[in-house]
Amino acid sequence: MYGAIESIMVKHPKDAFISQDHLNRHWREYNYVTCPDYDEAVREYEQFEALLKQHVPDIRYLPADERTGIDSIYAHDSVKITKKGAILLHPGKKLRQGEPEAVRDYFASIGIPILGEIQGDGLVEGGDVVWMDERTIAVARGYRTNDEGIRQLRELVADIVDECIVVPLPHGNGPDECLHLMSIISYVDKDLAVVYSKLMPIFFRELLIQRGVKLIEVPDDEYDNLGCNVLAIGPRKVILSAGNPVTKRLLEQEGVEVMEYKGTEITYKGTGGPTCLTSPLARS
Numbered sequence: 173m174y175g176a177i178e179s180i181m182v183k184h185p186k187d188a189f190i191s192q193d194h195l196n197r198h199w200r201e202y203n204y205v206t207c208p209d210y211d212e213a214v215r216e217y218e219q220f221e222a223l224l225k226q227h228v229p230d231i232r233y234l235p236a237d238e239r240t241g242i243d244s245i246y247a248h249d250s251v252k253i254t255k256k257g258a259i260l261l262h263p264g265k266k267l268r269q270g271e272p273e274a275v276r277d278y279f280a281s282i283g284i285p286i287l288g289e290i291q292g293d294g295l296v297e298g299g300d301v302v303w304m305d306e307r308t309i310a311v312a313r314g315y316r317t318n319d320e321g322i323r324q325l326r327e328l329v330a331d332i333v334d335e336c337i338v339v340p341l342p343h344g345n346g347p348d349e350c351l352h353l354m355s356i357i358s359y360v361d362k363d364l365a366v367v368y369s370k371l372m373p374i375f376f377r378e379l380l381i382q383r384g385v386k387l388i389e390v391p392d393d394e395y396d397n398l399g400c401n402v403l404a405i406g407p408r409k410v411i412l413s414a415g416n417p418v419t420k421r422l423l424e425q426e427g428v429e430v431m432e433y434k435g436t437e438i439t440y441k442g443t444g445g446p447t448c449l450t451s452p453l454a455r456s
């Protein structure tokens with residue numbers, strides 16, 4: 173989605189990364205590229221947060237929670253917001269499976285209704301679910317989201333969605349690596365998206381083109397630097413992790429306003445771009 177964000181949920185590194193000591197103990201099991209520097213992560217986050225504050229009227233902060241680990245900084249994955257309430261998801265990454273319960277409690281405290289949840293053998297992560305328009309969603313079938321999860325999701329959205337397009341993901345670098353649908357596509361406007369076509373099934377790429385979406389192709393090295401993960405805070409207004417000059421230039425050529433933050437610690441090392449760091453609660 174690309175409508176102006178009116179309300180957004182995030183989790184501050186002080187509540188997800190906790191401390192340098194906590195990061196030192198956990199980054200390996202969470203499969204980070206290397207250990208984030210805590211102080212630098214907090215500085216980077218301040219810059220990221222400042223961009224959000226300039227453009228988003230309402231920012232909500234998930235509190236620290238014992239049931240969650242360092243990946244909970246990526247607030248996008250444990251919940252999906254619909255017009256009829258929130259869907260609590262069930263992450264395929266085992267270490268993240270405590271996150272939806274923490275979101276449930278937080279939403280109860282701020283009065284956000286729950287539409288339903290993915291349960292049992294069903295697995296779905298937020299990064300695998302993309303709104304293509306008001307009544308169409310694309311959901312990836314990969315290592316983080318399985319067939320049973322997709323079946324449950326379809327049931328939950330049956331009366332709000334006309335079509336649920338399933339996009340199979342490739343094996344890529346294997347089950348331990350984070351590969352979401354949002355790793356390979358970010359909408360920046362109704363008719364414009366940033367994509368990494370190499371990992372995209374042909375039918376899906378053709379469908380996007382057929383739907384009138386112009387594709388901005390992210391080069392390989394910028395894909396590795398999360399260049400394909402771009403947060404639209406409004407139509408043609410985006411936040412991008414710094415160090416993706418080609419993607420930035422291509423976006424600007426399409427008349428997109430690009431704002432950057434340094435994301436070495438909070439984005440690159442944990443493989444989570446600006447869309448992963450946020451969960452939009454309301455868009456216009």
Ligand SMILES: NC(=[NH2+])NCCC[C@H](N)C(=O)O
Nearest residue numbers: 246299350352442443444448
């Ligand atoms: N929506 C996203 N792409 N989130 C990225 C999450 C990264 C996180 N380290 C994980 O493996 O789960």
